[in-house]
Amino acid sequence: MFVLRCFGYLTVNYWEEIIMSNLLQPKPEDQFTFGLWTVGNPGRDPFGDQVRPIIKPTYSVQKLSQLGAYGVNLHDNDLVPFGSSAREQDQIVKEFKQALDDCNMKVPMATTNLFFHPVFRDGAFTSNNPKVRAFALQKTVRSIDLGVELGAKIYVFWGGREGAEVDASKNGPDTVKWFRESINFLAEYVVDQGYDLKFALEAKPNEPRADIYMPTTGHMLHFIETLDRPEMVGVNPEFAHETMAGLNFLHGVIQAYESGKLFHIDLNDQKMGRFDQDLRFGSESIKAAFFLVKFLEDMQWPGMRHFDAHAYRTEDEQGVWDFAAGCMRTYLILKDKARQFNEDPEIQGLLSENQQRDESLERIVATYSNGNVEALQAIDFQPDKIAEKGHSYEKLDQLTVELLLGVR
Numbered sequence: 001m002f003v004l005r006c007f008g009y010l011t012v013n014y015w016e017e018i019i020m021s022n023l024l025q026p027k028p029e030d031q032f033t034f035g036l037w038t039v040g041n042p043g044r045d046p047f048g049d050q051v052r053p054i055i056k057p058t059y060s061v062q063k064l065s066q067l068g069a070y071g072v073n074l075h076d077n078d079l080v081p082f083g084s085s086a087r088e089q090d091q092i093v094k095e096f097k098q099a100l101d102d103c104n105m106k107v108p109m110a111t112t113n114l115f116f117h118p119v120f121r122d123g124a125f126t127s128n129n130p131k132v133r134a135f136a137l138q139k140t141v142r143s144i145d146l147g148v149e150l151g152a153k154i155y156v157f158w159g160g161r162e163g164a165e166v167d168a169s170k171n172g173p174d175t176v177k178w179f180r181e182s183i184n185f186l187a188e189y190v191v192d193q194g195y196d197l198k199f200a201l202e203a204k205p206n207e208p209r210a211d212i213y214m215p216t217t218g219h220m221l222h223f224i225e226t227l228d229r230p231e232m233v234g235v236n237p238e239f240a241h242e243t244m245a246g247l248n249f250l251h252g253v254i255q256a257y258e259s260g261k262l263f264h265i266d267l268n269d270q271k272m273g274r275f276d277q278d279l280r281f282g283s284e285s286i287k288a289a290f291f292l293v294k295f296l297e298d299m300q301w302p303g304m305r306h307f308d309a310h311a312y313r314t315e316d317e318q319g320v321w322d323f324a325a326g327c328m329r330t331y332l333i334l335k336d337k338a339r340q341f342n343e344d345p346e347i348q349g350l351l352s353e354n355q356q357r358d359e360s361l362e363r364i365v366a367t368y369s370n371g372n373v374e375a376l377q378a379i380d381f382q383p384d385k386i387a388e389k390g391h392s393y394e395k396l397d398q399l400t401v402e403l404l405l406g407v408r
């Protein structure tokens, strides 16, 4: 009997382990992507040189596909070095496409490097120099062609140099106008070429500029509504960037989603009030990462789960792949925790107590009419009575914490 019970227990554990390890194994259908610049980050920082050799894009494609990723994203110059000739570009692109084909990897998103070359020291689309603004546009047109050739459906705009240290330096509203004209120009170009491509604007409050224009996703969401083709343009919110601005990332993501503007997402982690750390997803803010994953999964958001992060500077090449595997594994763990959360009777009980509906009342306040105002005026709400009852959020949060800590 004892032996049987032990055996039975072991068998249950054995199957659970198999199911779990399969669940936590990243697969292409999970739609995980990495920027070439993320795993390719050699650990250079403003105080120190690179600590790891530069990884070739074709090698990143191979390694990431072995780890279960769906694809890679890139800046023009992550693949084709700045100043390459047309012949050199053709050769590089040919080899890269071959690697993608061999590994069944995709390039769902592309973008332009408008920040590295010294010519962009005072901005790209918002530089004071019209030649620089025009060069930025030319570089982006060429980079869009490259992205589309590789199959990209989303084109990201992160304006790292679009900002200022000196507010005396730029002519106020012109910077917004120049940025708008550039996006309008490029959207028209995409339509004219018949490309199937949408734009996603990525905000960041500072770094590398002291202040970057349109510093949050909220600023971007408004700016989009002032464009000629707002339907073509959405946002690419990044966890680290909104956190640097002291904001709740999830809330920005929800607002973007609700307005149909969540075209792409940059997943990583960040301690508040620091430089842009681009830490491994879920390495710092587990609860925030959990509710983010839960939101994306609950909504069945169709976009790529893109990691814009890099390994710690302490790491060698192995550490880079540990980092990449870790991002995906943590996402999948949190996805399973989200399922548990949704199935947990105690948690769901507390939620339904707190989220009770009142259809007749909700109908009255949903739209204005004379009748609805009259109905509203006639109600005695007894606010003191309503206020008597607490919300049990202490309990709800503790249950969430326990679930995340694995004791539920």
Ligand code: GLT
Residues within 6 Å of the ligand: 037, 075, 111, 112, 156, 157, 158, 202, 238, 266, 276, 308
């Ligand atoms: C850069 C930046 C990221 C952007 C990339 C796209 S480049 O690494 O820190 O947040 O998403 O331009």
Ligand code: MN
Residues within 6 Å of the ligand: 158, 202, 238, 266, 308
């Ligand atoms: Mn980013």
Ligand code: MN
Residues within 6 Å of the ligand: 238, 240, 241, 276, 277, 278, 308
């Ligand atoms: Mn970042």
